Structure formats: C-alpha cells, structure tokens
Amino acid sequence: QLQLVESGGGLVRPGDSLRLSCAASEGTMDYYAIGWFRQAPGKEREGLTCISSFNTIASYSDSVKGRFTISRDNAKKTVYLQMNSLKPEDTAIYYCAAPGPSGYDCYENIDDYVHWGQGTQVTVSS
Numbered sequence: 001q002l003q004l005v006e007s008g009g010g011l012v013r014p015g016d017s018l019r020l021s022c023a024a025s026e027g028t029m030d031y032y033a034i035g036w037f038r039q040a041p042g043k044e045r046e047g048l049t050c051i052s053s054f055n056t057i058a059s060y061s062d063s064v065k066g067r068f069t070i071s072r073d074n075a076k077k078t079v080y081l082q083m084n085s086l087k088p089e090d091t092a093i094y095y096c097a098a099p100g101p102s103g104y105d106c107y108e109n110i111d112d113y114v115h116w117g118q119g120t121q122v123t124v125s126s
Helices: none
Strands: 003-007 011-012 018-026 034-039 045-050 058-059 068-073 078-083 092-099 111-114 121-123
Touching: 003 092, 003 111, 018 034, 018 092, 018 111, 018 121, 034 068, 034 078, 045 068, 045 078
Parallel strands: 011 121
Antiparallel strands: 003 018, 018 078, 034 045, 034 092, 045 058, 068 078, 092 111, 092 121
C-alpha cells in the first residue's frame, strides 16, 4: 500500500518561494504518477499539476501556471512542487496524491487519485 507524506509548508510573505516535497512512507512511488492539489478554507480541493511515471507533466490550474513547477527525483524517490511568486490566494493545505491501480499516468479527475498524503499548510501573508 502506497502512503505519501508531504513536507515543506510554512508561513511566507507575498512574493516568496517555497518548495514542497512528497515522499513515500510506505510502498514505492516509482511507478505512480504524482499530482499536487490544494484546498483553501471554504473551497473545494483543486488539482494543480501532475507528473507521470514517465516524467510527462500535466497542468490543471491556470492560477499557478508559470509560477509552480513540478519535478521528480527518482534517486531520492521524491516529487517536488516549486512555488514561486507566492500570493495570499495561494494559502491552502497542499496535498500530493497518486492514482489507483495502474496509476502510472496523470488524470484530471480528482476522484481518480486514491493514495493521499496528510497535507502540509502553506500560508502566504504579509
């Protein structure tokens, strides 16, 4: 069973950068696509971007295009979300997740992701 853990969240000022990490605490993520999602207070969970096991990248949110970048380090068995030029509206809990069986590719439908981390809080405030 794949279990994911996010880290790297925190409190930053507008314009700052953060890098989130997603690693497997159990199982191996080598053959899974990994997506990044976020949920702000009072809002639905939103898909941001995803990287497949073949390192192809899908983007799902216009609000973060050009500012957030997903990458994968197979040697470290970690997927990253580099977040630049952060804005107050980026404040949310950020989650990484992997799809279900045969989950090597990315899916736009959030319901296709079944292995979720516990989330890491990102707060952008002056």
